[in-house]
Amino acid sequence: MRGNQWREYLWIVAVGVALIVALPSAIDTYTLTVLLVYAMLGLSLGLIWGFGGILCFGQAAFFGLGAYAYAISAINFGESTIPMLIAIIVPAAFAAILGAMMFYGRLADVYLGVITLVVTLIFYRFMNSTAGPEYMIGSARLGGFNGIPGFQTLNVPGYPDFYVWGDSLYYVVAVALLLVFLLVTWLLGSSFGRIAVGIRESETRMSLMGYDVRARKTVLFTVGAAIAGLSGAFFANWAEIVTPGLFSLPQSAEIIIWCIVGGLGTRIGPMVGAAGLSYLKFLLGQQSLVDNTLITGLILVLFVLFLPRGLVPAIVSVAGRVLTRRNRPSRRLRVRRAANG
Amino acid sequence: MDLAAVILVEIVYAIASLVLISAGLAIVFGMMKVINLAHGEFMMLGGYVTITAVKAGVNIFLAMILIAPLVVGAIGLIVERLVIRHLYGRLVDTMLATWGLSLFFVGGVTMIFGNTTTGISTPIPGFPIGGYQVNGYNFFIILVSIILVIAMYAVLKGTRIGLIARGTMQRADMAAALGYSPDRVYMATFFVGSALSGLAGAVLAPLVGLVPSSGGAYIAKAFITVIAGGPALVAGLLSSAGFFGLVNQAFAFALSPVVGEVALLISAVILLRVLPQGITTRFFRGRL
């Protein structure tokens, strides 16, 4: 079991490094950077929704919170290392409080959706109304609808004058995504992750076994928010401005669409969905024949109707069927493989 | 004294508009356990239909009360047949699909009307109460909401259709037991719900500058009003609209309109935490 795990990590690193090196020859690094930022954001929701069964309509809140936390503290500190940490900690702490409130109140399904959605809206409304000069945090003006521009972007730790931008920013984001992916893989392989999946399957049974479902969901929710916060901070570095639009409903909707299209219950699906759909949107943005939002909406409807499990699981199961037809009846293979693993 | 009257009107207006924007969603959710996240876009469509009709020379009241509901109802019917019908009993999936629809409509309307603000002027002039100017159109909205609530109550309580509807709300297979095809009942429900959304959007259109993304402003309020109301249709709608309208206006007057909005949203979060199944599971049990 342990050997398998190490082999999986090695595979991930090998494939990851290959992709990091190869991708810039297909797409320019500026676009790639934001695709990877979105992939990380998709992964954060994929983790809590696909493996923890927590449908959060407000993952954008943590994304935006991370971006704002970074921008505000970067202006105040004049360097980027501590702000990057703050951008992870603030959304995580907020998620811990919000999650505890929801899960200890036994809110689920629709109600969870309503509350997370409403919280996102609160941020949106609030940030939009902070145009006045009285809204300051330290020396950073919140700027209302116009957002916060002109903050210190990523620099080499300890050297505020050595900026990380352009190609270097791409490599930093790519490596960060690889590390987050490894972290998520490790988490899901650990007892914590397996218990989370158990909770997704049956909360009643898990609590009758003696697991504190509320605490575990809160922790998972917090981890998801921390990852979303990190992606938000990278987004801020890429865009060099943060605006209330980060908290908007279309932003929340998009994250959910990435997960649905890519495939829930997989790690790669939400990332592929995020990067793929964002790239598609980027390409579509260069034409003016059909509206972008219309296509996004259509994709979501069609996937829910015809491919609710998403692309990655569908491809895997088709590939599996093709492979097993060459070998032996599928059922037996499946049982045997699982028994060995 | 004048100020008190003005505040009172504003509060009643806030409640009435919440009732109006939530009614369509409440009917669809109560009857079919479907959360229609495209509800705001149905309202937006109602607004555009009204404006288009008025610009084509139709009487504004005719456009609002009749044309907009019928057109949006018809759109709802198409949506139900093409999409929703395949997803009954899958709450999360219908939410996701209708969210997709909402984006679809926003995109579609943007393509047709462009991403610019359109609007029409209110057909009823304002008038002063003491030293304060009051928007006369607000009274029209209050009136429409009152008629709407009375009509809903009367239909549910007094007619055969209402009986079927109440039965379906209690138990989804009830319509079948009464000899009605559930398929038909759902179709009719979605039509009525969509038409009411269209009506709400149409009636509110003269008050707002309409853009394709206007629906987003309504959906969250409608959503929390319906969920916080709980299972009883009319009582739930009235009690939660009353609560949120009051909170909204109280904070808006005391501090600012934005604070009022935020207070409404925060109070919704707290309310759901305290009463996770909605107001009417604790109070007004067994009412309509």
Next chain:
Amino acid sequence: MAETVLETENLTMRFGGVVAADNVSFRLAARELRCLIGPNGAGKSTFFKCITGLLTPSDGRIFMRHEETTGWHPHEIASLGVGVKTQVPSVMDGLTVRENIWLAARRRHPVVEANRKTADMIERLELNAIAAADVGRLAHGERQQVELGIVAVGDPWLVLLDEPAAGMSAGDVERMVAIIRELNRSAAVIIVEHDMQFIRSIASTVTVFHQGSVLMEDHVDKVMSDETVRRVYLGKKG
């Protein structure tokens, strides 16, 4: 006299105006096997849910091994070493048999030990052939067995079973009885059951519930021959 592992004091549960459990005082000794019977709506299931923490009683107190557990959450009660099997099998449908049992074992043991315990339990229940199958695809009897495995692997000292024999074939029931007997060697067992055949085959002390309270408590043979019990429970048969 054996140690008391479970005791309720005037346990009462009201739903609105309905009193589902009325002043139930109940006592269970270590390694005792007890069946709860009674007609539908007699309050057995309500009583059961109060003990497991799925419901919080309106009145009265619950003690487990001298610790008061009134108002505790199900996971806190389970953590004491109480195993529960619900009426409708509650299992993780999307996971394999092995994963289901492993999750229960992992709650009380580190990973390596949990792996070993899981393998042992699968062996003991003869589930090897289906160990890697998703529980959602199994037959009803197999699912019931998996749930018993989940309960047993936690080494409980108190086991609560809600209608374990419901919907099972004769062969399945026989196997079930054997497992329960084995559990009973180290744990006190409470079984809520309708099936008199099943109760006879286990032959134990029976507590009869009627209209929310305890009607009588005695050995199964005495209970079966009692006039009042025959009237309220067996109805016309008597």
